[in-house]
Amino acid sequence: xxxxxxxxxxxxxxxxxxxxxxxxxxxxxxSAQPLPECRVGLVMPTTGGMAPYGAEGVIxxxxxxxxxxxxxxxCKPILLVQDSGSDPTQANSAxxxxxxxxxxxxxxxxxINSADTAAMVSQARSAGVPILAPTASMISLTQMATNIFRxxxxxxxxxxxxxxxxxxxxINDVAVLYIEVPYGKEMATYFKNAFEKAxxxxxxxxxxxxxxxxxxxxxxxxxHQAIYIISYIxxxxxxxxxxxxxxxxxxxxxxxxRIYGTSVLDSMSLVEKAGLGxxxxxxxxxxxxxxxxxxxxxxxxxxxxxxxxKAQSEPALRSAAREPTFVAFHVYDAISITFAACESYVKKxxxxxxxxxxxxxxxxxxxxxxxxxxxxxxxxxxxxRTVVFKHVKGGQINTLLK
Numbered sequence: 001x002x003x004x005x006x007x008x009x010x011x012x013x014x015x016x017x018x019x020x021x022x023x024x025x026x027x028x029x030x031s032a033q034p035l036p037e038c039r040v041g042l043v044m045p046t047t048g049g050m051a052p053y054g055a056e057g058v059i060x061x062x063x064x065x066x067x068x069x070x071x072x073x074x075c076k077p078i079l080l081v082q083d084s085g086s087d088p089t090q091a092n093s094a095x096x097x098x099x100x101x102x103x104x105x106x107x108x109x110x111x112i113n114s115a116d117t118a119a120m121v122s123q124a125r126s127a128g129v130p131i132l133a134p135t136a137s138m139i140s141l142t143q144m145a146t147n148i149f150r151x152x153x154x155x156x157x158x159x160x161x162x163x164x165x166x167x168x169x170x171i172n173d174v175a176v177l178y179i180e181v182p183y184g185k186e187m188a189t190y191f192k193n194a195f196e197k198a199x200x201x202x203x204x205x206x207x208x209x210x211x212x213x214x215x216x217x218x219x220x221x222x223x224h225q226a227i228y229i230i231s232y233i234x235x236x237x238x239x240x241x242x243x244x245x246x247x248x249x250x251x252x253x254x255x256x257x258r259i260y261g262t263s264v265l266d267s268m269s270l271v272e273k274a275g276l277g278x279x280x281x282x283x284x285x286x287x288x289x290x291x292x293x294x295x296x297x298x299x300x301x302x303x304x305x306x307x308x309x310k311a312q313s314e315p316a317l318r319s320a321a322r323e324p325t326f327v328a329f330h331v332y333d334a335i336s337i338t339f340a341a342c343e344s345y346v347k348k349x350x351x352x353x354x355x356x357x358x359x360x361x362x363x364x365x366x367x368x369x370x371x372x373x374x375x376x377x378x379x380x381x382x383x384x385r386t387v388v389f390k391h392v393k394g395g396q397i398n399t400l401l402k
Contacts, residue, residue: 035076036351038068038342040335041098042079043110043120046316048086049234052269053112053327055320057134059311060328061109063303064335068343075346077339083316084111088119095120099127106342107132107356109334112327113232113264114138114183121145129353130360132338134330138183139190142379147357149379151330151337151370153286155187158263161387162284163194166226166260172200175221177214177239178230180206187230187262207235214239218246218257226258233270236261240270240277266325271392281392282400286385288329288370297369300324300332333368340366 042061045054058081068077080103082094091111098105108124108131111117117136121144124131133141133150137158142148166174176191178184188204195202203224207217218239221227227243229236243257261283271278288297304324311317321328341359345351365383366373376382389400 035074036342036346037078038072038075038339038346038351039078039080039103039105040065040338040342041095041103041105041108041110042081042331042335043084043091043094043098043108043116044081044331045086045112045116046083048084049232050086050112051316052233052267052319052321053325054084054086055311055317056324056328057110057112057331058317059307059320060300060304060324060332061335062311063300063307064332064339066307067303068336068339072339072343075339075342075351077342079335080105084116086113086116088115091116092119092123095123099123099129105129106351106353107338109134109331109338111136114141115181117141118144118182121148124148127353130357132334132360134334135327137187139186140182146379147353149360149375151333151368151373151381153381153385155183156190157385158284158286158387159187159191160194162228162260162262163191163198163200165284165389166195166228167198167200171225171258173225174200174202174228175224175226176202176204176228176230177217177221178204178206179232179235180208184230191228191230209235211235212238214242215246218243222246222250222257226260228260230262232264233267233273236265237270237273237277240274240281242277244275244277244279263326266390266397268321268397269319271395271397278392278395283390284387285326285390287388288385293367293369296367297329300329300369304328304332329369333366333370333373336368337363337366337373 044057045051061079065077065079080098082097084091084094095108107129108120112135114136117133118141120131125145130147135152136150137152137155139154139156176188178188192202192204229239247257259281261281263285265283266285308320341356342351344359345355360375363374372383374382390397391400
């Protein structure tokens with residue numbers, strides 16, 4: 001009887017011990033399961049005319065990815081980068097690579113300019129993933145699909161502020177020269193409407209993207225009080241250099257060729273390319289909201305500089321600005337929001353392009369370095385931003401005081 005009792009006790013002990021070990025091992029196995037991947041694609045122009053901005057964007061994206069990797073516990077952030085080449089056709093190809101296997105990203109962030117961003121829309125639509133545009137401002141962009149969101153105000157906002165600024169400076173006769181891409185055409189139209197509504201006189205003329213000689217355009221425009229250029233960096237640099245040359249020849253130093261521009265020109269790369277031609281240039285810049293996260297912004301500034309220094313061994317990123325411009329801040333916020341969407345929805349086991357779109361659509365407020373971020377029913381920025389004006393003097397970009 002005693003033997004049977006001890007045998008029963010030993011069997012029971014064995015079963016309990018085995019069960020405990022089995023439970024422990026299954027728990028360890030469960031905890032060792034890989035985290036769901038949040039795969040985000042970043043399309044930036046690291047070659048071509050917009051390369052300085054694209055390099056900056058890639059570095060900012062890396063900073064956001066590193067922070068998400070450190071902070072998130074429920075998903076594994078993965079950032080995949082493709083070069084758009086500053087060209088719509090290549091931007092479309094880059095998006096196709098990212099949404100296809102084996103990359104299979106859940107969201108696309110990019111590009112910088114509107115034409116290249118618009119070229120990505122068909123790929124995003126087919127794959128059912130959202131596009132979060134950091135700086136694309138073309139007014140019609142968010143009308144192309146229901147899953148396009150942007151954290152930069154549309155061109156209508158900047159155009160109206162520039163028209164108001166010129167009128168306040170006593171300028172009521174302006175020639176608009178715009179690059180013949182959708183961004184240029186739409187912004188020229190909105191600026192014309194705003195300027196004429198304020199009582200100004202205006203002529204509008206476009207030029208092809210591959211224009212190299214701006215002499216005829218400038219000769220026709222110099223009779224106006226000022227010229228407003230809606231351009232990219234490369235064409236703006238050529239135009240400014242030619243305007244400087246003509247101004248020196250004609251000795252028209254007071255009123256001739258007084259030139260204004262858009263926020264695209266907020267780059268020391270432009271100043272370096274245009275040389276003395278950039279002197280006197282005034283342009284508008286959309287500023288981060290006053291409600292932005294200043295502590296996060298300070299931390300980002302430090303992290304960006306460290307990441308840029310590290311990236312100097314990569315030829316494609318050497319042209320990035322030492323001090324981050326509007327591109328870096330907006331790309332950082334765009335990547336951060338996208339990873340936050342993944343972390344939010346992975347707990348509900350609904351990690352997909354559609355769930356990220358839902359997160360963005362229902363966002364009531366994200367505290368970013370560019371300000372509070374939320375979107376209206378079109379996908380446009382629903383929170384306020386300010387516009388400041390900058391001026392090139394002595395080879396440096398300075399903010400104009402009010």
